[in-house]
Amino acid sequence: MGSTFNGLAGLVILALDIWAILNVVKSSAGGGAKVLWILLIILLPVLGLIIWAIAGPRGDVRI
Template structure:
């Protein structure tokens, strides 16, 4: 039971990281900033995702 839960949490974090990376690529910041954001999200999946959610660039979102 525990390993199934851990796998599900890991899969959710992975999906959110991919979503964040896609949004970084869609943003209008420079190439250098995009590379740094992607590295932060990829190397520190949970912490990088939290930092990106608070301070990261957003993609071109139309409401």
């Protein structure tokens, strides 16, 4: 049961990271800032996502 939950949690984090990266790409931030935000989200998936949610640029991505 534990490995099933871990796999599901990993998929949720991956989906949220992809959503955050799409928001960064669609944002009006400068090119350098976009690269730094994307690297932060990729290198630190959970912490980067939290930091992006608090202080990151937002785009016009509609789901």
